[in-house]
Amino acid sequence: DIQMTQSPSTLSASVGDRVIITCRASHDINGWLAWYQQRPGNPPKLLIYKTSTLEGGVPSRFSGSGSGTEFTLTISSLQPDDFATYFCQQYSSFSSYTFGQGTKLEIK
Amino acid sequence: EVQLVQSGPEVKKPGESLKISCEASGYSFTDYWINWVRQMPGKGLEWMGTVYPDDSETRYSPTFKGQVTISADRSISTTYLQWSRLTASDTAIYYCARHHGDTNHGVFDIWGQGTMLTVYS
Numbered sequence: 001d002i003q004m005t006q007s008p009s010t011l012s013a014s015v016g017d018r019v020i021i022t023c024r025a026s027h028d029i030n031g032w033l034a035w036y037q038q039r040p041g042n043p044p045k046l047l048i049y050k051t052s053t054l055e056g057g058v059p060s061r062f063s064g065s066g067s068g069t070e071f072t073l074t075i076s077s078l079q080p081d082d083f084a085t086y087f088c089q090q091y092s093s094f095s096s097y098t099f100g101q102g103t104k105l106e107i108k
Numbered sequence: 109e110v111q112l113v114q115s116g117p118e119v120k121k122p123g124e125s126l127k128i129s130c131e132a133s134g135y136s137f138t139d140y141w142i143n144w145v146r147q148m149p150g151k152g153l154e155w156m157g158t159v160y161p162d163d164s165e166t167r168y169s170p171t172f173k174g175q176v177t178i179s180a181d182r183s184i185s186t187t188y189l190q191w192s193r194l195t196a197s198d199t200a201i202y203y204c205a206r207h208h209g210d211t212n213h214g215v216f217d218i219w220g221q222g223t224m225l226t227v228y229s
Contacts, residue, residue, distance in 0.1 A: 001170070034215040036153075043203050043219035044153065055217065087153055091214035095167035097143075097155040 002027050002090050006100035012108040017078045021103045023088035025069040032092040035064055035073045038102075039084045047086075048073065083107050110134035112142075112204050112220035119226045120194050127190035128223045130204030137185040138162035141207040143216060144178060144189045148200040158207075158214075159187055194227045201225075 003026040013019050023033065031051040036044035046055045048064040051071060061076040075082055088100040115129045130142065144156040157168035161180040168178070180187045189202060202223045205216035 032213070036216075043205075043222055044216075045219075046208075046215065046217050049208065049211075049213075049215040089153075089215065094214060095158055096169075097214050099153040099155065102152045 001096065002029060002092065002098055004088055004090055004098050004100040006088055006103050008103060009101065010104045010106060012106045013078055014108045015078050015080060019075050019078060019105065021073045021086055023071045023073070023100050025071075025090055028068050029090045029092035031067060032090060033064070033066065033071045034089045034091065036087045036089065037084045038087065044087060110209070110218055112206060112218055114204060114220040114223045117224040117226070122195055122227055122229055124194050125190070125192050126194060126225070127188050128202060128225070130187045130220050132185045132187075132206070135209065138182055140209065140212055141214075142180065142187045143205045143207070143214075145203045145205055146200045147203065156189070161187065196227050196229075198225060199227050
């Protein structure tokens, strides 16, 4: 199985800040990486797939980049709605999907 | 509207069996894999397995293979996750989620609302 490691586990930031969350894969995943946002009491919401493709309706302040085993999610200017938990997920091998452990984005 | 609607919360005792459901609407049910994802209390997401409703082909994570059964009934656009003998460690929220509508790759664009399962004696 491919292991996914996110950092940091918790991030404290303020409205308007630029934040970066990192996800590292144990093997090259050829860019097959997605990011999700989960607010308390809700299912995850897809933000980005194939490393950098924004899902429809997702604000452009969210962006993704990376290659090989290192990937990042950037939020350019935090909004109040963005305080949530973020998960990365690799899907490089069909029917063998794994998620990162999550990054909780908190208000400073 | 494309949506997945899951069955309601369950409270069960250890050793009992259970089958929870996920009903799809708003798209061609047989065209996209449906996945099940576990989230234990306060924890992250774990992919459990997937089913292709057209022919009911299933694939499982090694962690969950033999522990649960995933199935689909194309006549009512519904997928299922079932246990034959529950334990307290099955306490979690279970989500169904669809493979992406544009790519049909293993990234999940539509999620059910989740089914909370509590197992205690």
